[in-house]
Amino acid sequence: MDRKLNLVRFVSVDRMMRIIGACGIEPALAALASEIEADFRRWERFDKTARVAAHSRTGVIELMPTSDGEHYAFKYVNGHPGNTRDGRQTVTAFGVLSDVATGYPLLLSEMTILTALRTAATSALAALHLAPPGARCMALIGNGAQSEFQALAFKALLGVDRLRLYDIDPAASARCAANLTGYGFDIALCASAEAAMLGAEIVTTATADKANATILTDNMVGPGLHINAVGGDCPGKTELHPDILRRSEIFVEYPPQTRIEGEIQQLPADHSVTELWRVVAGQHPGRRDPRQITLFDSVGFAIEDFSALRWLAKEAVRQGEYDELDLLADPDEPRDLFGMLLRAQQL
Amino acid sequence: MDRKLNLVRFVSVDRMMRIIGACGIEPALAALASEIEADFRRWERFDKTARVAAHSRTGVIELMPTSDGEHYAFKYVNGHPGNTRDGRQTVTAFGVLSDVATGYPLLLSEMTILTALRTAATSALAALHLAPPGARCMALIGNGAQSEFQALAFKALLGVDRLRLYDIDPAASARCAANLTGYGFDIALCASAEAAMLGAEIVTTATADKANATILTDNMVGPGLHINAVGGDCPGKTELHPDILRRSEIFVEYPPQTRIEGEIQQLPADHSVTELWRVVAGQHPGRRDPRQITLFDSVGFAIEDFSALRWLAKEAVRQGEYDELDLLADPDEPRDLFGMLLRAQQL
The missing domain is CATH 3.30.1780.10 (ornithine cyclodeaminase, domain 1)
Structure with missing residues (x-):
């Protein structure tokens, strides 16, 4: 045999x-x-x-x-x-x-x-449909294990080539910047999340605390921004102030899972969200308006x-x-x- | 490091x-x-x-x-x-x-x-509490991959040393008997399930068809029998006629799973069953009566x-x-x- x-x-x-x-x-x-x-x-x-x-x-x-x-x-x-x-x-x-x-x-x-790669690939796929057309500048808040993968996926799929890094641990930002040397990014190390947001058309949050943290507050989010929220991915772990969620059009992978694990665990269970696959499949528009705030509430799906x-x-x-x-x-x-x-x- | x-x-x-x-x-x-x-x-x-x-x-x-x-x-x-x-x-x-x-x-x-071993070990553990005291003769219906493990577990834990084998494929019974040579069993190869039941104090059913089959009918089950039903383990796959279930005291591993997968999927969802762990832990009696029919509805639990x-x-x-x-x-x-x-x- x-x-x-x-x-x-x-x-x-x-x-x-x-x-x-x-x-x-x-x-x-x-x-x-x-x-x-x-x-x-x-x-x-x-x-x-x-x-x-x-x-x-x-x-x-x-x-x-x-x-x-x-x-x-x-x-x-x-x-x-x-x-x-x-x-x-x-x-x-x-x-x-x-x-x-x-x-x-x-x-x-x-x-x-492989998870680090597919998470970043999914974020960039979502942003292809949701970020402002031609966006090249991304704030990257939380510069841990996921950060470089996100940066490179946004470069590979959208042409993002300006990064604004912030982490509560400055050494993490420095390491992220060092790792990305030679990949063609213009990188700014920022002293605060607020500073990182200056000029950013996209913000990726990828922090790891198992707590309801507020990485972004409402006043930091201007019109037209695309938010790629990667770090909030289990019950009791979120990164965004709920006021941001209420101003955003929210895109999710699988609603029954995201309502438990994602940023939207902070919202009522009937708050309207759009399934990302419908956008990818052409059944639902992505970004509709240059002033619209779009949010991909990423938790990772099977x-x-x-x-x-x-x-x-x-x-x-x-x-x-x-x-x-x-x-x-x-x-x-x-x-x-x-x-x-x-x-x-x-x- | x-x-x-x-x-x-x-x-x-x-x-x-x-x-x-x-x-x-x-x-x-x-x-x-x-x-x-x-x-x-x-x-x-x-x-x-x-x-x-x-x-x-x-x-x-x-x-x-x-x-x-x-x-x-x-x-x-x-x-x-x-x-x-x-x-x-x-x-x-x-x-x-x-x-x-x-x-x-x-x-x-x-x-x-390892699953074959733990399934047989669990069956024998249940039978320690549920089979007639001193039982030495077991009918083994379905002589596939699980059969020898069941036989040896009942021998190791209960001292069962007489086996009555039946399978729709006689070659399977012959192989089971050959594999068990030298382990100290007295083995009878039987031409029907009815014949296998003669003199058996315990019956183990371990057939593999994905169908609601009737391996045992009501008239084959006399007073005092312990039934170790191993083969029915997913929706639409059962081995016993429901009349047998109604005459038996039924022991299960985890009721929410067994009601979906076990023999008791044929009964109303509120039919009384006893959790095996309660018997093992001394919270609930096992066999109470020499004429009682006991049934371990095994599906395998995590x-x-x-x-x-x-x-x-x-x-x-x-x-x-x-x-x-x-x-x-x-x-x-x-x-x-x-x-x-x-x-x-x-x-």
Whole structure:
């Protein structure tokens, strides 16, 4: 038998870095945005469910499954803001892509890096439809692990080439600026969130505190701004003053999930929001007015991980960058699981 | 830094077979039953949720998470009855055990074999409390991948040493009997389910069709029998005639899940059932009457997988039987995920 039914392809962190390195980060972000766009256009084909979250005092562990009837994907992701104190990541993730017809996993992959990429790709895809046309200047508030990915996705998709950085930790802004050297940005390090907002046509908030913080207050938000709110992504964790929400047209991924996790958890459950996929699919206009404030209340949805894993599955094979794991029991006779165990003992 | 934060322990199928082989199957089943019993006694400490199922025409893919506040576990499991046609398993599974404090995975393991073991261990644990005292003869209807594990668990925990086998495929019964040679059973191969029931004090049904089948009819069930119904485990898949259910005292794992997936999906949603953990914890009597019919409506619950993964995590380390996977991104500076990617490209 030449099929190795026990083996599942595995993309490690090291393999992922090689894959992205070989593509180039900006082309990888553009390819991911394109894959996400294609899946958003067929949004109604997907099984959708709010993620399954296990909350604790220190953070949250979530499972995010979805399926288009042909493939199934889920992601495991944690969010533990205190993790950086002992050298761990706030967010780590891994995921699996499976064949719906057999239920067999096809790919297991690290998704810490892949999540950072797909989150930024989704933000930029949303901004393509929502930001002021020709916007080139973005304020980036919160300069942690997500910040450079956001900057490069907005450059790759929209041509944003002016960044105004602010973080409560100035070293984070300095590191973000250093990491982005050579990518063609004009970068200003700012002493406050207010200063970062000067001249910005887009603002991306990506802070990590597990608290209802107010990164942006109402007076900081002028007409025509597009707000890409990335950091508020679980109950009790928001970044924007509710007055901003009331002045904005709000775009979300999957309302049942965003109403629990996003900025709009601060609003009544019946506050009107637009699903981003409808804009991408041409069913609903994006930005309609140069003075309008648009808000993408990003929390991250399972379909984006599905798109990312499908892209990765193809790219890993194309580049030959995967290992194989002996993950699935494969007895010679499928109903004889016990016999396999028995024969292994006799070897 | 001597901690390798990127690495997660991995137990492959091959490693799992070595671990079970080194323990011995019966001692492993007894150890699993003991771990499950200890967790059932502290049932109220666990976060519980019905599994998250993605159904398709050919089968189902499920995620089963739970946590005791210290550890978190989830299992991925599929059920595809048609899989054996092309040499695949009906059920395959893998799972992860994580540290709640950091959200970091501690162990990734194959769980096809481990699920077979924990399912049998749970059945035998239930029967310890529900089967007629001193029962030694079990009818085993459905002689597929689960059958030998059930037989050995009942032997290890209850001393069952007489088996009466029936399967619609006689070759399956013959293989089951052959596999169990040398384990000290007196085995009868039976030509019908009715014949298998003669003299049996316990009946285990473990068939795999995704249909409402009637493996047992009412007239086959005499007073005093304990029924261990393992095969009915998803909507539309049952094994027992509803009249049997109405004559039995019914014990279940987690009622919100069993009412959807178990034999009791055939009964009104308010039909009285007893949670097995209450029996194990001494809060509710098990068998009360020699003529009583008891039924364990087994569907498999996440806490059993949690117990199994915790046992395995200790045993894999004790035996040194694990590999390490580069699954988690671990930048030198935790907030500098992009920098890690950047430096990898420059190498």
